[in-house]
Structures are given as C-alpha cells and as structure tokens.
Amino acid sequence: MGIETDIAADWHASLAALAWQVDLGVSDIIGEAPLDRYDLPEPVKLPDPVAAAPNPAPPRAVTPAAPTADMAIAAATAAASGAQSLGDLREALARFDQLEIKRGARNLVFGDGNPQARVLILTDAPDVEEDREGRPCVGSKGEMLDRMFAAIGLSRSAEAAQAIYITPSLPWRAPHREPSADEIAIIRPFVARHIALINPAVVVLLGNDALQLALNSSGILRHRGTWAQAFDKPVLAMTHPAYLQRNPAAKREAWADLLSLQAKLRGL
Numbered sequence: 001m002g003i004e005t006d007i008a009a010d011w012h013a014s015l016a017a018l019a020w021q022v023d024l025g026v027s028d029i030i031g032e033a034p035l036d037r038y039d040l041p042e043p044v045k046l047p048d049p050v051a052a053a054p055n056p057a058p059p060r061a062v063t064p065a066a067p068t069a070d071m072a073i074a075a076a077t078a079a080a081s082g083a084q085s086l087g088d089l090r091e092a093l094a095r096f097d098q099l100e101i102k103r104g105a106r107n108l109v110f111g112d113g114n115p116q117a118r119v120l121i122l123t124d125a126p127d128v129e130e131d132r133e134g135r136p137c138v139g140s141k142g143e144m145l146d147r148m149f150a151a152i153g154l155s156r157s158a159e160a161a162q163a164i165y166i167t168p169s170l171p172w173r174a175p176h177r178e179p180s181a182d183e184i185a186i187i188r189p190f191v192a193r194h195i196a197l198i199n200p201a202v203v204v205l206l207g208n209d210a211l212q213l214a215l216n217s218s219g220i221l222r223h224r225g226t227w228a229q230a231f232d233k234p235v236l237a238m239t240h241p242a243y244l245q246r247n248p249a250a251k252r253e254a255w256a257d258l259l260s261l262q263a264k265l266r267g268l
Helices: 003-009 011-024 069-081 086-095 100-104 128-133 139-150 181-198 208-215 241-246 248-267
Strands: 119-123 164-168 202-206 227-230 233-238
Touching: 069 086, 069 181, 086 181, 119 181, 119 208, 139 241, 139 248, 164 181, 181 208, 202 208, 202 248, 208 227, 208 233, 233 248, 241 248
Parallel strands: 119 164, 119 202, 202 233
Antiparallel strands: 227 233
C-alpha cells in the first residue's frame, strides 16, 4: 500500500502523524527510502599521472652566447699565427668575422708600398677615401705623407733600402667614430704578424690609433718625437698628415721627427 492510499484512507490520522513529525524537528521530506549516512562511498580512482600527462614540449634551442673580446682575441691570435706570408695574412683577415665594423666596410684596407721596406708606417684606421679605394693613405693626406718621407729620401715605390710600407691599425673603417679599445685589442695579433712578416728596421706610429695599438697609450701630441720599443722594433710616434693639414704650424715638429727617423736609420 502506498503513501497516497494511506492518506486517502485516513486523512486525519496522516495529518496528525505529519504534525507529530514537525514537532520532532522534521522540516523537509526528501524521499520515501531511508538513507544511511554512515555508509562509505566507493573510493574514487585517480587517473594514472604518467598516462594522463600531456606530451612533453620539445627542448628549447639554446642561443649561443655572443663572443667576448677575449674569445675574439684568441681567434685572431690563432688566425694570425697561421699566416706564413702576406697573402696568407690577407686571406685570414678576409675570413675573420669577430669584428662588427667589418660588416659596414666597403673594402679590406691591407697595405701599400714595398714589402721589403726598412720603414713600416702604422697609420690610423681607414677613413672614407681609404675604405673606398682599399688602400691606406690616399687622397690629399696621402700626397702629404709621400712628400714628407720623400724629403728624407724614402718612398712607397723605392728599392728596399729607401722604401716605406704602410698598413693601417684596423683594416676596416669604423664609421663616424674612433675605434674602441676592444677593437684595437682584437686586431693587434694581425698587426703584430703583419710587422713580423715585413720585418722592418723601424716602425713609425702615425696617429693616435697606431699609438694605442702599439704602446697601449694615448695622446699622440704628448708622445710624438719620442722613441720606444714595440713588436721587438724601435718605434717612433708622429702626428698624422690629416692633423698637419688642420694645423700647418705643426709641420715644423713633423720635420724634426723625420730628421730623427733619418738619423736612426743611419745608425742601424
């Protein structure tokens, strides 16, 4: 017999039973079947963490660190030491890619003059004209340099005893700025090897870049006219022809330096 039959058969008794239950605290009728609150539910089965894990992401590519100055100097030293001739050295420089200034240069400026020369002139880094022609000391300042050294009997085209050979401190132009200390340090092994292959009697440091590279010093006006030792050679600091063009009064000091060079060569 269902609950609807019980209520219909004795409506008053059912109402009285309901009132009795309300007095006992019953507020809601959920269902007809009893519910055992102490009955434990079925344990929940957790998924296998290995099986449920998503596919691992592929390993990220590691970007190699940018080369440091020490790394570049080591690479330059290795490349320069392997050069057994000026041709080898030029090719090594052309392959060398550790200097950012190379990317903006038009040409490699290597050297000019007689490679059997007694006098090697180390000049400043190339300017626009030198970069365009791929030769050191060209244009009006090159003409001035030729006149200066011709005054003491030296030239680029002379036989070995009266010849000069010119190479820049850096083989590439550093546009709109002076070369940095790191750039000069990186290229120094190539310059040292260049001088060793020419094997001159004397090296002339023509300008601040050359002074920095050879003697790790600055202030060409303070050092000009003085002799020092670098690359196992006597070196003489002189002002660059470009400076003399801007300051004609300094030509007197340059002439004194040339006479000092002439005297040194006579004594060697």
